[in-house]
Amino acid sequence: MSVSTAAASPSQPWQGHYAHPTPWDTTFPPLSVPQMFADSAARFANRPLVDFMGRSFTYAELWRDARAFAAGLQQLGIDKGDRVGLFLPNVPIYVAAYYGAMLAGATVVNFSPLYTAAELTAQVADSGTRLLVTVDSSALLPTAEAVMAQSALEWLVVGSLAGQLPWFKGLAMRLLARKSLAPVPEQALHWDDLLVDAAPAPVTLDPEEDLALLQYTGGTTGTPKGAMLTHQNITANTRQVEAIDPRQDERDMIVGVLPMFHVFANICVLNRTVAHGGCIAMLPRFDAGQALKTLARVKATAIPGVPTMYQALLDHPNCGKTDFSSLRVCISGGAPLPQPLKQRFEAMTGARLIEGYGLTETAGVATANPYEGEERPGTIGQPIPGTRIRLLDKEDPSQDAPAGEPGELAIQGPQVMRGYWRRPEAALAAFAERPDGRWLRTGDVAVLEAGGYLRIVDRIKDMIAVGGFKVFPSEVEAVLLRHPAVKEALVIGVPDPYRGEAPRAYVTLQDGVTETGEGLANWLNAQLGKHERVDSVVVRDSLPKTMIGKLDRKALRTEVGLA
Incomplete structure (x- = not known):
């Protein structure tokens, strides 16, 4: 990265007293994701990159597997620009599959392990995914098989979950936890069989043009859209996040419990750690007790997360017995960070819990409070290096908001997506065109406070923030309306002390039909992903309507x- 200088201006009030350790006007030269990994693998070959339940995987080992996977993909006929889907929990092969697919020139498509078969099928079709990677978990493989049977997916690649564990834990899983594993279908390819002992054919990548990642987001309408993130989007945001760390030369051990398929973890856990030469203590799912044990065992320096995760750690009976002395700073995202939670976590751990802000469309992070020095609790901090922000008039986005007034937050920077996959009209609506370029409209209303700190004051979008995940009311309503007793349905977010918000459904019934809210909730939740499930269904005589x-x-x- 390099630094340029510019005088502070009224539109950049943070520049005069920038709290992050790297100058705000730092620039980030074009860099591909495979090149970033190759550089780190060369520098840190013998360092551990992943600690998985006590088993260590070095940079050299995962770089070797990434190259072998890339060569295997090329032998199958995967070409530059083809889509390779990852339907994986946090496991070591995620790392090799992610970087290996990009090394082959493919575009990675992240799929949530929480997806139902219908949701996964729709996104596989929309993205044109040719090959899907998963593991032999009974929670995932049957869903992947169902998608294989009802979509144009060409290949299903299955890794062994037990095979990635330490030997004794893998044996115990095979012997004592067989129900958690599913048999691999005959038509599937085994992960190990796809690793080719040959160098992959070189692929020329243009970091600023070629797509590294399709990351699905709901946007303002609730219709899933694939944010097109280039290699430069990913590597620039990775370097931006690294640039706000004032202790870049110190030991780096991250507890990786945020799901890698989520853009927040993709940048702040995976890519940032790889660029830094650190290690990820990877956990396949969040369990507060296991996270606390892992944190103490590896002497973690950070555990990026969402507010509900920190709340669960504090509520666990072993929290008070845990040694947090190695922990330095934790970045919270995905949902607003309640101040009582921040204060309690910092008092318990002695570490700093800071709030950041970003979108899928910004590859992960756009603003953050500083790791050290002055912070403004309740704000989302200042723009990270290389990021510009402005506030648009809420009624007329072609104009800026009046000085001192709230406005729609708009973002410009090297991490901002190219657009939406096969949805040019949605991309057009997502940007405000100005003489100085395109500005991403976030849909969030903010105020710019003294020192250039931003505070989110309202949300334009109807999306519900559930423990760091976005739930789209229209999708839950669509499922509910399939019930023969339901006439009308509206879903809104209600405050939840643990998850931040929870979806709640309100319905009216068809004439002459009797059904209870409890019965409808049980029926509905059985068809939804875990984060989408409603806390209740309220049956009403009527729902409010507009004049039309x-x-x-x-x-x-x-x-x-x-x-």
Whole structure:
């Protein structure tokens, strides 16, 4: 990265007293994701990159597997620009598959392990994914098989979950936890069989043009859209996040419990750690007790997370017995960070818990409070290096908000996506064009406070933030309306002390039909991903409507006291 200088201006009030350790006007030269990994593998070959339940995988080992996977993909006929899907929990082969696919010139598509078969099928079709990688977990493989049977997916590659564990733990899983494993279908390829002992054919990548990642997001409408993230988007944001760490030369051990398929973890856990030469103590799912044990065992320096995760750690009975002395700083994202939670976590651990902000469309992170020095609790901090922000008029995005007034937050920087996959009209609506270029419209209303700290004051979007995941009301409503007893449905987010928000459904019933809210909730939740499940279904005589007869979500929130 390099540094340029520019005088502070009224539109950049953070520049005069920038709290991050790297100058705000730092620039980030073009860099591909495979080149970033290759550089780290060469520098840190014998260092551990992943600690998986006590088994260590070095940079050299995972770089070797990434190259072997790339060569295997090329032998299958995967070409530059083809899509390779990852339907994986946090396991070591995620690292090799992620970098190996990009080394072969493919575009990675991250799929949530929480997806139902219908959701996964839809995104496989939309993205044109040719090959899907998963593991032989009974929670994942049957879903992947169902997608293989009802989509144009050409290959299913299955890794052994037990085979990635320390020997004795893998044996115990095979013998004592067989129900957690699923048999690999005959038509599937085994991960180990796809690793080719040959150098992959070199692929020329243009970091600023070629796509590294399709990351699906719901946007403002709730319709899933693939954010097109280039290699430069990923590597620039990786370097931006590294640039706000004032202790870049110190030991780096990250607890990787945030799911890698999520863009927050993809940058702040995986790529940033790789670029830094650190190690990820990887956990396949979040369990507070296991996370605390792992944190103490590896003497973690950081554990990026979402507010509900920190709350769960504090609520666990072993929290007070855990040695947090190695922990330095934790970055919280995905949902607003409640101040009582921040204060309690910092008092318990002695580490700093800072709030950041970003979107899938910004590859992960756009603003953050500083790791050290002045912070402003309740704000999302200052723009990270290389990032520009402005506030747009809420009614007319072609104009800036009046000085001192709230406005829609807009972002410009090297991490901002190219657009939405096969949805040019959605991309057009997502940007505001100005003489100085395109500005990503976030849909969030913010105020710019003294020193250039941003505070989110409202959310334009209807999305519900559930423990760091985004739930789209329209999708839950669509499922609910398939029930023969349901006439109308509206889903809104209600406060939840643990998850931040929880979806709650309000329905009216067809004439002459009797059904209970509890019965509807049980029926509905059985068809939803875990993060989408409602806390209740409320049966009403009527739902509020606008003057033209459209169901009115805003009025419903007012009626139930949430406006």
